Amino acid sequence: MAFKENDEVKKVVFFLKEIGIEIIEKKLGETFLPGLDLGPNCIYIDYEKLLYPGDILHEAGHLAVTIPTERKLVGSDQISKDWPTQGDEIAAILWSYAALHHLQFPAEFVFHPHGYKGSSEWFITNFTSGNYIGLPLLEWMELCLGNEKAEKEQKMPFPAMQKWIRD
Template identity: 40%
Template sequence: MDPIVKKLTDFLATIAIPFELRSIECATFLPGLCLEHGKLLIDLDKLKYPGDILHEAGHIAVCEPKERHLLHGDVFKFGTQHGRKPGNMHGEEMAATAWAVAAIQYLQLPLELVFHEAGYRGASNNLIEAFARGDGFGFPLLNAWLMTDEERGYPHMQRWVREVSWA
């Protein structure tokens, strides 16, 4: 296994994000990755960008706890399939990105791993610069969900998996 992928999957195991290394036969949004009922499936033969592991794991980590097991397939379709208004997943999308940045910094790996050239609709360099300056997005939700370290603030985390639900 690629040493970067090993480091990422070891991290996921440590923080109890469920994942499984196995072949994925269906079409996926990101090569080699699929969410299946709250578990991240990773197909090592099809995985192109290891940093995408963290972004997809971020969706599991920031999902409302009572809905986490429902995450399956396309996360944007997830919202409307489960009674949320269209576009309601955008906050969790931003939070998943901020979560992935916190994880990559915790692991002392470069931001380019998450913001690779093939992702983020050509805005990878802008995102790298923004998060490197501390001007990224999504972390206010991590704060609201009591995930960030209260004393040091983002990107330092006190918990990696959301426990707070909206009433």
């Protein structure tokens, strides 16, 4: 079965379009993640080359945590050479955890054994035990609330998100 027809992939694509991230089907050459590339506020997907559909959520996380003025430069030579920063990477990883939680997918969907430089299990263990590495950064970006702030404001804490895309 092609990933394009996969129910999980359809659910991911629908969710991303719903929050404002465009998905463009496109033939791609060699890319950092097979079958995926980023453009200005969009993800290019080559379903024939896609190996790990959970990587779509990770790439979406990069767009989501990037400020709008930079988000429209993604994929061009105008984007900063430092993009994504280490902070952006941590925020995108945690964002993708919130997204898979929202979609009710298992952690292994994003944190598969072939990604994250062999640290997938480490991320799964930390996140599923409530150790959300990078949470202060996502809070600072005004995307979510930690337990203390959520309780004060009577809102749901992370992994619930207050909004999905950074302003």
